[in-house]
Amino acid sequence: MRLTNRHLLGWLEAAPLTLVLLAFLAAPIAMIVIVSFWGATEFSIYPAFQFDNYEFLFSSPVTYRVFGATLKYAFVTWALTLSIGFTVAYFLAFHIRSQTVQIALFLVCTIPFWTSNIIRMISWIPFLGRNGIANQTLISWGVIDAPLEWLLYSDFSVILAFVHLYTLFMVVPIFNTMMRIDRSLLEAARDNGASGFQTLRHVILPLTKPGIMIGTIFVVTLVMGDFITVRFMSGSQRANVGRLISNDIGLLQYPSAAATAVVLLCTVLIVIAILLRFVNIRKEL
Amino acid sequence: MSKPKVGYSRRALLRTGGAALAASAFPAPMLWAQDTKDIVLRQFGTGVSNLNDVAQKVKEDLGFTLEMTALDSDSVTQRAATQPDSFDIADIEYWICKKVWPTGNLQAMDTSKIANYDRIVGIFKSGKLTPESEIAQGTAPHTVGFVDGPDGTEFATEDTGWMTLIPTIYNADTLGIRPDLIGRPIESWTELLNPEFAGKASILDISSIGIMDMAMVCEAMGEIQYGDKGNMTRDEIDRTIAIFTEAKQNGQFRAFWKTFDESVNLMASGEVVIQSMWSPAITAVKSRGIDCVYQPLKEGYRSWGGGIGLSKSLSGMELDAAYDYINWYLSGWVGGYLMRQGYYSAVPETSKEFMSENEWGYWFEGKEATDVITSPTGDTLAQAGEVRDGGSFYDRMGSVACWNAVMDENQYMVRKWNEFIAA
Numbered sequence: 001m002r003l004t005n006r007h008l009l010g011w012l013e014a015a016p017l018t019l020v021l022l023a024f025l026a027a028p029i030a031m032i033v034i035v036s037f038w039g040a041t042e043f044s045i046y047p048a049f050q051f052d053n054y055e056f057l058f059s060s061p062v063t064y065r066v067f068g069a070t071l072k073y074a075f076v077t078w079a080l081t082l083s084i085g086f087t088v089a090y091f092l093a094f095h096i097r098s099q100t101v102q103i104a105l106f107l108v109c110t111i112p113f114w115t116s117n118i119i120r121m122i123s124w125i126p127f128l129g130r131n132g133i134a135n136q137t138l139i140s141w142g143v144i145d146a147p148l149e150w151l152l153y154s155d156f157s158v159i160l161a162f163v164h165l166y167t168l169f170m171v172v173p174i175f176n177t178m179m180r181i182d183r184s185l186l187e188a189a190r191d192n193g194a195s196g197f198q199t200l201r202h203v204i205l206p207l208t209k210p211g212i213m214i215g216t217i218f219v220v221t222l223v224m225g226d227f228i229t230v231r232f233m234s235g236s237q238r239a240n241v242g243r244l245i246s247n248d249i250g251l252l253q254y255p256s257a258a259a260t261a262v263v264l265l266c267t268v269l270i271v272i273a274i275l276l277r278f279v280n281i282r283k284e285l
Numbered sequence: 286m287s288k289p290k291v292g293y294s295r296r297a298l299l300r301t302g303g304a305a306l307a308a309s310a311f312p313a314p315m316l317w318a319q320d321t322k323d324i325v326l327r328q329f330g331t332g333v334s335n336l337n338d339v340a341q342k343v344k345e346d347l348g349f350t351l352e353m354t355a356l357d358s359d360s361v362t363q364r365a366a367t368q369p370d371s372f373d374i375a376d377i378e379y380w381i382c383k384k385v386w387p388t389g390n391l392q393a394m395d396t397s398k399i400a401n402y403d404r405i406v407g408i409f410k411s412g413k414l415t416p417e418s419e420i421a422q423g424t425a426p427h428t429v430g431f432v433d434g435p436d437g438t439e440f441a442t443e444d445t446g447w448m449t450l451i452p453t454i455y456n457a458d459t460l461g462i463r464p465d466l467i468g469r470p471i472e473s474w475t476e477l478l479n480p481e482f483a484g485k486a487s488i489l490d491i492s493s494i495g496i497m498d499m500a501m502v503c504e505a506m507g508e509i510q511y512g513d514k515g516n517m518t519r520d521e522i523d524r525t526i527a528i529f530t531e532a533k534q535n536g537q538f539r540a541f542w543k544t545f546d547e548s549v550n551l552m553a554s555g556e557v558v559i560q561s562m563w564s565p566a567i568t569a570v571k572s573r574g575i576d577c578v579y580q581p582l583k584e585g586y587r588s589w590g591g592g593i594g595l596s597k598s599l600s601g602m603e604l605d606a607a608y609d610y611i612n613w614y615l616s617g618w619v620g621g622y623l624m625r626q627g628y629y630s631a632v633p634e635t636s637k638e639f640m641s642e643n644e645w646g647y648w649f650e651g652k653e654a655t656d657v658i659t660s661p662t663g664d665t666l667a668q669a670g671e672v673r674d675g676g677s678f679y680d681r682m683g684s685v686a687c688w689n690a691v692m693d694e695n696q697y698m699v700r701k702w703n704e705f706i707a708a
Contacts, residue, residue: 044366044388062704070708083645147644149484153540235540235551236490237533239707245704250359251492251699252366252384 027038029197029265045254055202056226063260067267073155073230074271077162080214081219084163085170089211090204092171093178102269109171121161121232128152128160153235161233165196166222177211178204181245182267211277218273229280264274293690302692324349324606325465330376331361332545333565334454334591338661339619347613357544358491365594374607375594379426379578380493382449382594383691386429386440391594393432393447398608401615402531404632406495409452409590414682423497423515423688428589450592451611452631454623456680457586461552461562465576474498476583477559478532487551487560488529490541492702494689497587498561499525505584515690516689519697528703530708541706545569552577564627573666581675585686592631603637625647629678651677 014218039048057063088109112120127133128151135147152154181204189199227242241264248257301499328335340351344651354372356364359474362384363417365375369390383389385656398400407413412420412698413425420427430448431441440449462471467482467570477486477498489495500514503525511521539557543547549569551557562579570577593614595607620630625648630636637645648651657668667673690700 045483054701060700060704062700062707066707126554129556131555232467235487235538236543237538237540238707244703244705247699247703250363252363253696253699265375 011270021228021285032258032261035255036262038255038258040253040255052195053256054263055258056256066239066241067263068240070264071237072243073158073162073240074220076159077166077223078168078216078219080159080163081167082216084167085147085215086212087175088171089175089178089208090200092175092206093181108174111135111170113168117165118232120165120229121229124157124164124233127150128157132165141231151232153237155238156236158230158238161229162223164225166219169218170212173214173218174208174211177208181207194243209279210281211279213275214273220275221268224264224271290360310636310661314683318355321348321602321606323618324603325352325602326350326373326607326610327352327371328374328376328593329354329356329361329364329372330591331355331358331378331562332472334376334623336622338622340411342618343540343613344612346611346618347606349610358494369596370598373596373599373603373609376453376591377450377594378589378591378689379429379450380424380589380689380691382429382592383424385594386432386449386631387438389438390597391449392599393435393437393449394446394451394595394608394611395435396444396446398612399448399451399615400612401632401635404634405452405615405635406629406631408455408682409592409631414679418683421585421588421685421687422511422513423588423690425688426450426455426592429452430592434475446483450594451612451615452590452592454592454630455590455682456564456589456628456683457584457588457675458561459582459675460580461548461560461567461570462578462580463490463558463576464578465556466555466558470685471559471581472581477502477561478506478528478537480535480537482537482559484536484539485556486537487540487542487548487557488538489548489561490706491698492544493695494563494587495523495541495588496525496698497687497689498700499529501582501584501587503528505582509600514687516700517694521694521697522694522701524706530705533708563649568660568666571666572660579674581681584677585684586681587687587689588682588685589689596617596670625659625661627666627673629682632679643684647671647673649678651675651680 023077026234035045036053037049039046039050039052040065051069088180090186092102092105096105106172125132129135130147130149130152134151135144138144139147185203185207186199194202223241224240227240230240230243239258245257245260245264306333323546330349333344335355337353340353343349343351358378358381361375361377362381364371364376365381365385366388373514375385375391407415409430412425428442429440430450430452431443432447432449433439433441433445435445437445437447441447460471460474467657476482478486488498495518497514498579500509500511503509504511508528509524509558511517519527535670536640540551542560544549545563545566548560548562548566551560552562552566552570553573553575556646564579567577588657593611595604599607615632615635617632617635617637617639620632620636623631624630624636625644627648633649637649640648643655644658647658647667654667654669654671655671657665657706658671659664675684681705
């Protein structure tokens with residue numbers, strides 16, 4: 001039998017992906033939402049419909065402090081990765097004339113990704129430590145007399161690691177959009193007497209917005225969900241939402257972990273929704 | 286004899302032939318070598334005792350395969366409580382028993398099948414090291430060591446012949462210090478919060494153990510008198526956490542650690558000079574040539590004990606193999622291996638046969654080493670003339686102030702602990 005019905009064919013074509021998404025994305029999330037209403041004892045979880053987990057979550061000052069810290073990490077990391085990522089992408093896209101060099105330098109950016117996340121992160125620890133390379137160098141240069149304690153196990157080290165880990169996620173999409181900018185637009189701007197900064201502000205920046213937005217979504221969601229970086233680089237002295245969830249899981253408090261995860265998911269979705277108000281990614285692409 | 290079906294009853298087999306006589310004289314189950322070599326037992330536990338050397342020796346001595354998985358304490362609890370079919374043998378700590386036993390994932394063990402049962406130290410049976418000793422606070426192993434019968438769900442108060450875990454390993458924990466960076470004697474738990482060590486102290490971020498260390502400190506400071514440090518009231522928890530939160534905000538701590546290697550690195554790099562620590566971590570620091578001491582303190586030790594539990598789903602030939610394994614475990618080789626790292630074996634007497642006189646004197650009797658003391662892997666741990674920190678077995682285990690515990694208010698404590706970490 002020949003399939004003549006266009007609609008049926010369309011549905012069939014969409015079915016595999018739909019099934020995969022249902023099974024591996026929608027179903028787990030639904031499960032998490034359901035479990036978040038369950039109850040837990042020390043060693044078991046029991047199905048129920050109660051608001052205990054959320055009640056505790058929203059009544060605890062820890063929650064607000066930890067969500068505050070999470071947003072702070074996300075914002076600071078975003079600002080830094082954006083400025084570094086934008087600069088790097090700009091340099092690659094507009095200052096390097098030869099395409100070969102461009103590709104070579106772009107690959108250089110990815111070198112840190114040849115080893116695992118954890119190793120890149122942990123290698124900062126001996127570098128920043130009290131008797132680490134950074135402190136020893138500064139002391140030998142006579143810049144400081146005593147080791148700087150805040151280099152390691154502080155917000156500084158956490159954000160440093162985040163920036164190190166996630167800047168590439170900014171560089172790639174921004175570079176990508178910059179490469180699509182029609183060079184004649186830049187010439188036109190110059191012909192009309194625009195300074196370099198004016199060109200940057202009125203031509204390049206608006207045209208790069210989709211790349212910035214994609215990079216932002218990457219960085220913000222990664223930072224908000226990351227708990228291992230916060231744990232290692234702060235020496236467990238700071239917490240973000242991811243750590244709350246991982247602590248709960250470690251202590252078998254699955255419903256409570258699920259409730260926190262649901263709230264985190266909502267927060268991330270809200271942040272992304274706000275971001276998407278500024279740029280219509282689909283249209284720009 | 287052809288290969289029997291998995292799941293045959295040992296008793297049925299014994300009844301059939303003359304083997305019964307021989308086998309009943311020796312209480313350990315006898316298995317046929319050609320069958321045991323196909324048996325695979327899956328064991329998991331913390332890195333402390335889940336060692337490849339043990340698995341290899343099992344293969345040599347008993348013929349079957351032991352698959353080891355080493356996890357951190359939290360993951361061990363999770364696995365035992367939520368994935369009963371993922372293991373045959375759970376190498377867990379006694380305090381975890383309180384969380385895991387009610388899930389019904391483990392089966393009680395018949396002590397009449399344990400050859401060396403009578404020689405297991407008193408701590409695990411009556412709670413008393415010697416007939417005169419006092420039972421320490423917290424979840425003392427004997428309080429969760431027995432159940433009424435094979436299917437008992439409640440812990441029994443006395444020796445019933447059905448054990449939850451067969452004790453294997455235990456030790457008395459205290460603070461680790463860097464004497465070269467401190468330069469004066471350390472005698473009390475209060476030193477952990479001494480402002481002299483601001484920014485150079487650390488505790489572990491495993492709430493049920495960390496809170497006990499906190500309690501040792503608060504009690505030593507005279508700030509709080511606990512009814513039972515291992516089972517605090519909400520008020521006691523609040524006050525304990527408050528004292529440490531204040532210290533944290535004043536910058537007392539450099540970091541908190543959760544895994545063995547983190548604690549080693551903190552100490553070895555000089556980031557901290559005083560912290561709660563585990564004895565092999567001290568050894569690891571020392572083996573890098575850095576001076577590090579497991580400092581006995583006048584208020585006593587915080588102790589822990591581990592044992593082997595059997596999965597509920599274990600039966601037939603595998604169950605017999607597991608009993609074989611337990612009997613082998615207590616027969617000395619592993620005991621000697623563990624004791625030469627500074628832990629204690631549940632049956633010290635049998636380990637003696639696997640240790641040199643010098644080692645036995647140093648590790649167990651607290652005597653001066655007459656020669657170099659090395660770890661089972663060959664690292665030098667002490668020179669001739671040195672004595673073990675804390676002295677002999679009876680001195681150390683006799684000064685236990687409390688056992689790692691799970692409190693009635695555990696959930697409340699955990700929430701307060703999260704507040705402490707986020708503060």
